[in-house]
Amino acid sequence: MRIQEWPSAERPREKLLAGGAGALSDAELLALILGSGVRGHDAVGTARRLLAEHGPLASLLEQPPARLLRMRGIGTARACALKAALELAARSQMADLERGxxxxxxxxxxxxxxxxxxxxxxxxxxxxxxxxxxxxxxxxxxxxxxxxxxxxxxxxxxxxxxxxxxxxxxxxxxxxxxxxxxxxxxxxxxxxxxxxxxxxxxxxxxxxxxxxxxxxxxxxxxxx
The missing domain is CATH 3.40.140.10 (Cytidine Deaminase, domain 2)
Known part of the structure; x- marks a missing residue:
């Protein structure tokens, strides 16, 4: 079953809009960045597999791009999106620390x-x-x-x-x-x-x- 066919309360995007990003699991947040899954798996299923094989989340995100590209389900665009998301979070935190x-x-x-x-x-x-x-x-x-x-x-x-x-x-x-x-x-x-x-x-x-x-x-x- 595709994510679009899930009950609306269980879809990652709808859950985020209704309850904020904190309401989502690591796999659901990762799925939003991935956008779609691999053959036979939806985005959430793909995210869960990636976390099971290469997690926890922090370990996965901190991998260099060359290693991300070797993981099934992460191509160039997704590797770049993951690193960009991590960089945005880091820069936000850095700005907060630099403001005291x-x-x-x-x-x-x-x-x-x-x-x-x-x-x-x-x-x-x-x-x-x-x-x-x-x-x-x-x-x-x-x-x-x-x-x-x-x-x-x-x-x-x-x-x-x-x-x-x-x-x-x-x-x-x-x-x-x-x-x-x-x-x-x-x-x-x-x-x-x-x-x-x-x-x-x-x-x-x-x-x-x-x-x-x-x-x-x-x-x-x-x-x-």
């Missing part, structure tokens, strides 16, 4: 840093400076390096934190290779930065490593 919005959870900070740093041809180390309410009061790219790394100086981060009168800091850097797994050097630098910031009573909240997929939070790993 609060960082309320680790994923929001990770997405912000990914928006800024992902895809760079060389390693870039950046910092988000927060006030006591964890609102963003500054963002700076502090160090740049090669495809293999960037030298990080704790004294520079401390000086910039004092300049912004920050109460807390979130740092991040990208791995141009696309592999976001933190290295032993990344972990060591994190501890040096944490100790240096503690001397001026500034808290290091997290250190994110940005690659092709989901940003890796060192705080979640217990390394901050």
């Amino acid at each position: 919005g609060a960082v309320t959870d680790p994923p929001s900070a990770g997405r912000y840093l990914a928006q800024r740093l992902r895809g760079r041809p060389h390693e870039v180390f950046a910092a988000m400076f927060l006030n006591s309410r964890h609102a963003v009061i500054g963002f700076e790219e502090l160090f740049q390096g090669t495809v293999d790394g960037a030298e990080v100086h704790p004294r520079v981060l401390v000086r910039r934190a004092m300049h912004h009168n920050a109460a807390a800091v979130i740092v991040g850097h990208n791995h141009p290779s696309g592999h976001a797994e933190p290295s032993a050097s990344d972990r060591a630098v994190t501890q040096r930065l944490k100790q240096a910031l503690a001397l001026i009573d500034v808290r290091l909240i997290d250190h994110f490593v940005i690659g092709d997929g989901k940003p890796v939070s060192m705080a979640i790993r217990g390394w901050v």
Whole structure:
């Protein structure tokens, strides 16, 4: 049965118009972007299969375009639509943070840093400076390096934190290779930065490593 033949209250578009986007499941939202299904499956069925094989939703959406194109049911147009939808959401969130919005959870900070740093041809180390309410009061790219790394100086981060009168800091850097797994050097630098910031009573909240997929939070790993 085609989606057009479903009861109106069950169709994704009608559900969205009646109850808002929050009323839809991940599969239904994804189906709206896909627009149609593959042979033998409607858009919702195709979306459910994609989530079952490549999900959860965040993992699917964060795949690079080349990988999306290899998934059955996602061609060039749909891959572009998915990446465009994710980019719109990221830019909306970035605009909110840059207007002084609060960082309320680790994923929001990770997405912000990914928006800024992902895809760079060389390693870039950046910092988000927060006030006591964890609102963003500054963002700076502090160090740049090669495809293999960037030298990080704790004294520079401390000086910039004092300049912004920050109460807390979130740092991040990208791995141009696309592999976001933190290295032993990344972990060591994190501890040096944490100790240096503690001397001026500034808290290091997290250190994110940005690659092709989901940003890796060192705080979640217990390394901050």
